[in-house]
Amino acid sequence: TSEPAPSSTATDTTDATTSDDSLQVVTTFLPITYFTEAVAGDRATVTQLLPLNVDPHDYQAKPNDVQRLADADVLVENGLELESFLDSLIDNAANAELVVIDSSEGIPVLPTEEGAHDHASEEASDKTSDKASDEASHDHDSHDHDSHDDHDDHDSHEHDSHEHSEASHDHDHGIHDPHLWLDPQKAIQQVENIRDGLIAADPEGETIYTANAADYIADLEALDTKIREQLAPYAGKAFVTYHDFAEHFAHSYGLEVEYLVDIPEGSPTPTDVQRVVDTVKASNLQVLLTEPSQQGDAFGAIASDLDVYVSVFDSMESTGNQNPQPEDYISTLSKNSDNLARAFGEPPE
Amino acid sequence: MNISKTPVLSVDQLTVRRGQQLALQAVSFSLEAGTDVAIIGPNGAGKSTLVQSILGIVSREQGTVQLLGQPLSTKKALPAAVRHQVAYLPQNFLVDRRLPLTVTELVALGWDKLGIQLPWAKAKARKLAVQQALARVEASHLGRKFISELSGGETKRILLAYCLVRSRQLLILDEAPAGLDVRSEADFYQLLYELKAEQGWTILQVSHDLDMVRKHCDRVICLNRRLMCQGVPETALAPENLTATYGPEFVRYRHNRHAC
Amino acid sequence: MNISKTPVLSVDQLTVRRGQQLALQAVSFSLEAGTDVAIIGPNGAGKSTLVQSILGIVSREQGTVQLLGQPLSTKKALPAAVRHQVAYLPQNFLVDRRLPLTVTELVALGWDKLGIQLPWAKAKARKLAVQQALARVEASHLGRKFISELSGGETKRILLAYCLVRSRQLLILDEAPAGLDVRSEADFYQLLYELKAEQGWTILQVSHDLDMVRKHCDRVICLNRRLMCQGVPETALAPENLTATYGPEFVRYRHNRHAC
Amino acid sequence: MQDLSTALNLFTYPFMQRALIGGVLTGLTGGILGSFTVVRQLSFFSDALGHSALLGISLGVVFGLNPSLVVLPFALLFAVGVTYLIEKTDIWTDALLNIVYSSSLAISIIVLSLEGTYQTGINNLLFGDILGVLPGDLLISGLLLLLSSLFVGLTLRTQVLLTLNEDLAIARGIHVFAHRIAFMMLLSLVVATAISSLGVLLVGAFVVIPACAARLFSRNFSSYLILSAVLGAASAAAGIFFSALFNLPTGPSIVIAQLSLFLLATGKKQWLDS
Amino acid sequence: MQDLSTALNLFTYPFMQRALIGGVLTGLTGGILGSFTVVRQLSFFSDALGHSALLGISLGVVFGLNPSLVVLPFALLFAVGVTYLIEKTDIWTDALLNIVYSSSLAISIIVLSLEGTYQTGINNLLFGDILGVLPGDLLISGLLLLLSSLFVGLTLRTQVLLTLNEDLAIARGIHVFAHRIAFMMLLSLVVATAISSLGVLLVGAFVVIPACAARLFSRNFSSYLILSAVLGAASAAAGIFFSALFNLPTGPSIVIAQLSLFLLATGKKQWLDS
Numbered sequence A: 001t002s003e004p005a006p007s008s009t010a011t012d013t014t015d016a017t018t019s020d021d022s023l024q025v026v027t028t029f030l031p032i033t034y035f036t037e038a039v040a041g042d043r044a045t046v047t048q049l050l051p052l053n054v055d056p057h058d059y060q061a062k063p064n065d066v067q068r069l070a071d072a073d074v075l076v077e078n079g080l081e082l083e084s085f086l087d088s089l090i091d092n093a094a095n096a097e098l099v100v101i102d103s104s105e106g107i108p109v110l111p112t113e114e115g116a117h118d119h120a121s122e123e124a125s126d127k128t129s130d131k132a133s134d135e136a137s138h139d140h141d142s143h144d145h146d147s148h149d150d151h152d153d154h155d156s157h158e159h160d161s162h163e164h165s166e167a168s169h170d171h172d173h174g175i176h177d178p179h180l181w182l183d184p185q186k187a188i189q190q191v192e193n194i195r196d197g198l199i200a201a202d203p204e205g206e207t208i209y210t211a212n213a214a215d216y217i218a219d220l221e222a223l224d225t226k227i228r229e230q231l232a233p234y235a236g237k238a239f240v241t242y243h244d245f246a247e248h249f250a251h252s253y254g255l256e257v258e259y260l261v262d263i264p265e266g267s268p269t270p271t272d273v274q275r276v277v278d279t280v281k282a283s284n285l286q287v288l289l290t291e292p293s294q295q296g297d298a299f300g301a302i303a304s305d306l307d308v309y310v311s312v313f314d315s316m317e318s319t320g321n322q323n324p325q326p327e328d329y330i331s332t333l334s335k336n337s338d339n340l341a342r343a344f345g346e347p348p349e
Numbered sequence B, C: 001m002n003i004s005k006t007p008v009l010s011v012d013q014l015t016v017r018r019g020q021q022l023a024l025q026a027v028s029f030s031l032e033a034g035t036d037v038a039i040i041g042p043n044g045a046g047k048s049t050l051v052q053s054i055l056g057i058v059s060r061e062q063g064t065v066q067l068l069g070q071p072l073s074t075k076k077a078l079p080a081a082v083r084h085q086v087a088y089l090p091q092n093f094l095v096d097r098r099l100p101l102t103v104t105e106l107v108a109l110g111w112d113k114l115g116i117q118l119p120w121a122k123a124k125a126r127k128l129a130v131q132q133a134l135a136r137v138e139a140s141h142l143g144r145k146f147i148s149e150l151s152g153g154e155t156k157r158i159l160l161a162y163c164l165v166r167s168r169q170l171l172i173l174d175e176a177p178a179g180l181d182v183r184s185e186a187d188f189y190q191l192l193y194e195l196k197a198e199q200g201w202t203i204l205q206v207s208h209d210l211d212m213v214r215k216h217c218d219r220v221i222c223l224n225r226r227l228m229c230q231g232v233p234e235t236a237l238a239p240e241n242l243t244a245t246y247g248p249e250f251v252r253y254r255h256n257r258h259a260c
Numbered sequence D, E: 001m002q003d004l005s006t007a008l009n010l011f012t013y014p015f016m017q018r019a020l021i022g023g024v025l026t027g028l029t030g031g032i033l034g035s036f037t038v039v040r041q042l043s044f045f046s047d048a049l050g051h052s053a054l055l056g057i058s059l060g061v062v063f064g065l066n067p068s069l070v071v072l073p074f075a076l077l078f079a080v081g082v083t084y085l086i087e088k089t090d091i092w093t094d095a096l097l098n099i100v101y102s103s104s105l106a107i108s109i110i111v112l113s114l115e116g117t118y119q120t121g122i123n124n125l126l127f128g129d130i131l132g133v134l135p136g137d138l139l140i141s142g143l144l145l146l147l148s149s150l151f152v153g154l155t156l157r158t159q160v161l162l163t164l165n166e167d168l169a170i171a172r173g174i175h176v177f178a179h180r181i182a183f184m185m186l187l188s189l190v191v192a193t194a195i196s197s198l199g200v201l202l203v204g205a206f207v208v209i210p211a212c213a214a215r216l217f218s219r220n221f222s223s224y225l226i227l228s229a230v231l232g233a234a235s236a237a238a239g240i241f242f243s244a245l246f247n248l249p250t251g252p253s254i255v256i257a258q259l260s261l262f263l264l265a266t267g268k269k270q271w272l273d274s
């Protein structure tokens, strides 16, 4: 096509020439593309369905997307209802051969619990999430905000039609926080899921996929170790984001996360602001964190009142970078961790 | 008075409030079929209010109105039986200048019986009636113009065509000839005469032109918030009645005008 | 003609297009100071178009207009020098009925020099002038009403007060007396006479009332898309001129009207 | 730009055919109702309804009702309420719609913040997914087109007179308030139904833009009405085609097609006027 | 509901004090400009501008400009463009605003869907954060209030005549188009500046609702204008207070306060009329 589909494959030749010989893999959005590319390497052609700069909450389907799904062999999604536009796209593409890999399959998740912004009700939800999480990282009983993921999406933008039609609650919202990828431990499981899925779809590539995945997982383990060490001194401390999007991350590293509003377009009440102000004072925070695509200066007023800085925590749902590489995931999350450490007062190197 | 005939319109003890004041107080009168009746009175006397409250455009505080034997309620729309029997030409005709309605289409609206019907129902008869009505007010050349593109006098003529495009029993005119040129004004009175004499229409017109009223009308109603007098022109337009209606200095003015 | 005096208004070869047609073709005339000039002509003759194109409300296709010695351009607003010297009373006065403007406030707008000024500037003089103007058109009792709450004739009076609340050199009236009651109409002509004779205003009025024109005006301009004739009433209103302006059957109508 | 045959090839997919048919049907309906809507200064009705519907849905959620069952009754209630307010307050129609619009947004935010229920993104209703039109949606669109054509067709004269001048309408025995309510209810029905598949933005555009373009082109009311419907359908078709050809999101492409048409009409008017 | 002393205690925080001052200042400005905006059928101007501003920002980003530098020139251009279109097309003002609104949304989505632009959320501008008012914002609000008061105060007569009847205005030597543009530019300046801290919703409500409520209360134009400003300020203060007392989001609380005022005015009118 003359309008190249967003592709981050290093060897990105036109699909017309490669479509017959190599596996055509379509991914949904950025973190999934990182992971899939890391596993596929040169063995398959990986293209991302969404433009790089559009996060899944915002997506408007184009006619040609259907065709890309119709021509694809494999589709990799994050799952947990984040990519709500997919159902009708897949239906329309009518591609019986399409293999869909749900990268979140089988990964323990943090349940979202509606309401419950009051800190009183949190013990119960902590229990639930503790049981649900069987990963290495220990849990903190005092973990404050498991219960706040009553929105399943983040980041500054548009929270467009997530259809949580199969939500088991009587309320119309996702039951699980879908932002697994912000926790490297869960990212590893996603990579494993993708690896297994690709092997199933392309058994001949098994050795390549296994080797690639192992390399990447090693990197992720290293990243996890780095972050764990970096943040260990601050265990139990709270950090502040504009809205509530870092649950998985915080959970994994024994931190608490305080936030101003639960969803990006939520309007804070005076008490919300008061709570943040008081938290910053109590934890003696140096820095408040916003997302890179957050419009304007959301924390500006509070930051200047408290005389602290504003820094960034990137949730990686979209990027301005034209040619993202799997290593970007590592560096971005590492950067997030650095910023966080600085927020807790670590002196800059 | 002819007791055997039901009057075309009868208004009984009509009281109407506009804003804080009473614009009309206990006005009663009735119209005999086939007569041309003028309502006269000073500015703000309640003449327009009277005709509007008869038709239900302004709500009544008290009193009853009967049109062609049917009692009218201001809560409900005009009853089906009288709906097409009455035509009304308003004093001010405010329209949205951006509405793309042509003169022909406006006049055709006067012809339609506004029920449920196909848009092209009776297109031929309709077209013919519209053409005749436009010719009657000498406005055939205006047919394809938008109503927002007319001069003041042209608008008046078109409204007149709207009223008489279909035969009626009662024609209510609020200062219809104001804005017409001298020649059209004469045509207008001629037209009213024909409608009345040849087709038996009853006419209720608001007018400031006492000369014309004297000459053309069968009865006169003098109004100034209350009914000041009514009767044939000779008596109703007698100086003492006019003085009562328009105020004490009235006779001098009349004199002035007629010093020709 | 008096050559030494510059005319108050002079219109030269004015051509104006409205929609597809030319509403005015090559109309030229001029007004001497202190005269009362009538524009007459049938409906759609272009009378309103003429006054509107003089003031720049409708754009001109050709021709020039000079007001008090200042050339006017339709591209630009009226020059500052003449801005407060001319008042205009339109034929149709369309306002948004929801605008909360009172009669007093409307008339006061006529008094203001619309430049940059404090809202309370000269409040006293203004209030007095407004009161006087309202009294002059017998509308003092209407001062606190919203302009949307007036009857047709009341609106006309208020507009008149708006025009004469401050002294002017030129008063342009488009069918001002239409809608006034008999008594107010007489007052109106009396008022015009005073303004002209005592205060030296020049008056340009569009009128359909030939009797009044004959009696009150100094000059008459007969218009029917072109300038048909102009002159003192005796000559301009002669039967042959009227026939040329209004069409051949005109004389019969005149006869009809005067058979009193 | 894709090459033409690739683009045309897309139309062999049923989803494209459905989008095309759905777009054309809604274009016709929008054009027919829009010609009156615009004249009655109700241009922002769809936007106001769309944002109020959100409130309806959140209240529904609060009371444990199924959102899709709430929408239609809510829309009808909304129509009655707005007509009543317009009638009673005698405030500018667009201002009133704005008040309704801001207030419903504000109330829904507060309700949501109180209940802590999931925030159905405010913008959920803004963009629909015309590519996700289902066969059943087509049926509904068809029915609404039929209903609107019947309503406007059979009461055309009444509607025109009502729009022209209320006094004249009353003097002809038209029950103004009843007719206003009927029209508003029909409009809200159409808007509410279409919103779920097309989104507020597209529905609003379908109602307003073709009618305005038609206004600039037409020299009488009948041609205005017909042209409005035709332009609605044509711009939908053109927009979907462009969307396939240039690989752009479909909904916005339709709006752009409508806008182009409007600008064309403006240009033509400028050119004629000078 | 919190207890009163807790709520009052909130006002010892600087952010609450700034919110209060900012709200009152914007309420005054909105009321002053709003009284004319509403009469001129520009009620949806803020919404149209808000959504177009997004387009301006995305285009700015495409051309590598700093978004905050783009917004003001864009808003002024927008004002000129809209005034020009209203003048030239002679289409209903609200319909035109709707066209501008839908089209800018559609174009921005398309621009965003092209590659290489950075995603800014459509809705970012909808809800501002009155609690995030910076001391610098207060200065700007103060300046805008001053500017608006001066403009409206010093040209009051001209504005009123212009709003009343265009023909009369021309006959009095008023340059109608220039005055229209000036007013629109001022309005767009106020709206564009306020949007970033208050959000489109709140700005729109500040402009429309107090003016409509004032319209129902007042018996002449001067009281309409003054009351509109006063109600704007009072409802802002009341809204912020309620927000503290009942622990509700601040922006929506202000809108609710304004709405209550409007309904009160409606009720009073009903009661007087009967």
Ligand SMILES: Nc1ncnc2c1ncn2[C@@H]1O[C@H](COP(=O)(O)OP(=O)(O)OP(=O)(O)O)[C@@H](O)[C@H]1O
Residues within 6 Å of the ligand: B148, B149, B150, B151, B152, B153, B154, B179, B181, C018, C019, C020, C023, C041, C042, C043, C044, C045, C046, C047, C048, C049, C050, C091
């Ligand atoms: N807005 C408009 N657009 C197009 N044509 C118009 C417009 N207004 C008036 N015309 C046409 O221009 C011509 C002159 O109109 P004008 O209003 O000047 O007439 P007039 O002499 O004032 O008539 P009247 O005595 O009825 O007031 C008429 O043919 C009329 O139809």
Ligand SMILES: Nc1ncnc2c1ncn2[C@@H]1O[C@H](COP(=O)(O)OP(=O)(O)OP(=O)(O)O)[C@@H](O)[C@H]1O
Residues within 6 Å of the ligand: B018, B019, B023, B041, B042, B043, B044, B045, B046, B047, B048, B049, B050, B091, C148, C149, C150, C151, C152, C153, C154, C179, C181
């Ligand atoms: N919409 C309104 N609201 C309040 N008062 C009104 C309204 N319309 C008219 N009035 C008042 O009601 C009274 C009667 O008005 P109406 O229009 O019936 O007078 P009219 O006899 O027709 O006068 P004209 O000869 O000037 O047409 C007047 O005092 C007028 O000010």
Ligand SMILES: [Mg+2]
Residues within 6 Å of the ligand: B047, B048, B049, B091, B174, C151, C152, C153
């Ligand atoms: Mg009257």
Ligand SMILES: [Mg+2]
Residues within 6 Å of the ligand: B151, B152, B153, C047, C048, C049, C091, C174
């Ligand atoms: Mg005229």
Ligand SMILES: [Zn+2]
Residues within 6 Å of the ligand: A152, A153, A154, A155, A179, A317
């Ligand atoms: Zn997210």
